[in-house]
Structures are given as C-alpha cells and as structure tokens.
Amino acid sequence: MLNLGTIVLGASDVRRAAAFWGRALDYVPRDDVQDDWTVLVPANGIGPGLALGLSESPVQEHPRVHLDLYAPDAEEQAAEVARLVELGAERVEWDSYPEDPDFVVLADTEGNRFCVIDKSRG
Numbered sequence: 001m002l003n004l005g006t007i008v009l010g011a012s013d014v015r016r017a018a019a020f021w022g023r024a025l026d027y028v029p030r031d032d033v034q035d036d037w038t039v040l041v042p043a044n045g046i047g048p049g050l051a052l053g054l055s056e057s058p059v060q061e062h063p064r065v066h067l068d069l070y071a072p073d074a075e076e077q078a079a080e081v082a083r084l085v086e087l088g089a090e091r092v093e094w095d096s097y098p099e100d101p102d103f104v105v106l107a108d109t110e111g112n113r114f115c116v117i118d119k120s121r122g
Contacts, residue, residue: 004048006039007067010055011110014038017052020088020109025050025069059111062096067114068103077118081106084116 011017018033018040027040027050036054071077081104085091092113094105102121107113 006049006051008051008053009108009110009112010057011052011112012054012056013110014052014054016088017108017110021050021052023087024084024089024108059107060113063113066112069114069116070119071116073120074118077104077116081116 009017009021014035014037015033018029018038021027022029022040025040026043028043030039030041030049032038038052040050040052042049069080071080081091084106088109089106092105092107097105103115103117105113105115
C-alpha cells in the first residue's frame, strides 16, 4: 500500500517559499535549504513533507492540484487567514466561490493557490 510522502510545489524563489511555508505550517528544513531545492518536514515529525523546487513555469490561475489547510471553525479560519496574509500570502479574487463558501483562497509568496477551510461546516 502506498502513502503520501511529499507534496512538491514550484517556486521562483525557493528560499522565500521555504521561509513562508516553514512559518505557515511549523515545518523545518530536512537538510540545508538550497537555491533550487529544499524539503520541509513537520517540526513535530507527523505529516507529509513539502518539497519546493525551482520553477520558471507560470502559476496557474485555476490549478489542478492545490493544498487545502484545515481550520477547526470559522473563528480559527479567520485568524489563520490573517496570520498567513501577515506572513506574505495574498487573498485571491476567486471567480468560482459558491454562494456560502467554507473556504478562502490564498496565494503563497510564489503565487501558488491554496485554500483555508472551515472544517466545522462539514
């Protein structure tokens, strides 16, 4: 049986992306951060790794794959969105929001889209 080991994201500035995601997720570099590649792992040792590789390909406005980050409720979701924006994320004007979304779309420092989801809404 396979399991998810590492999620890989492209970055035009690997060091900047590593700093953002490290603070966002409480992840630490597995090895020395390089200009073209690094792997971050959970500081507590639980969960998949996040690899960041140098990429010059353009960011997709509607990516086929993205990260979903879970918050336990709406209050925590709002606090996490604010914290992530303070770390360098940007809110994305998302044209596909449903009428009453349980998620907020953000972009990391590299423009990669990700969502912060209120898990209390099912």
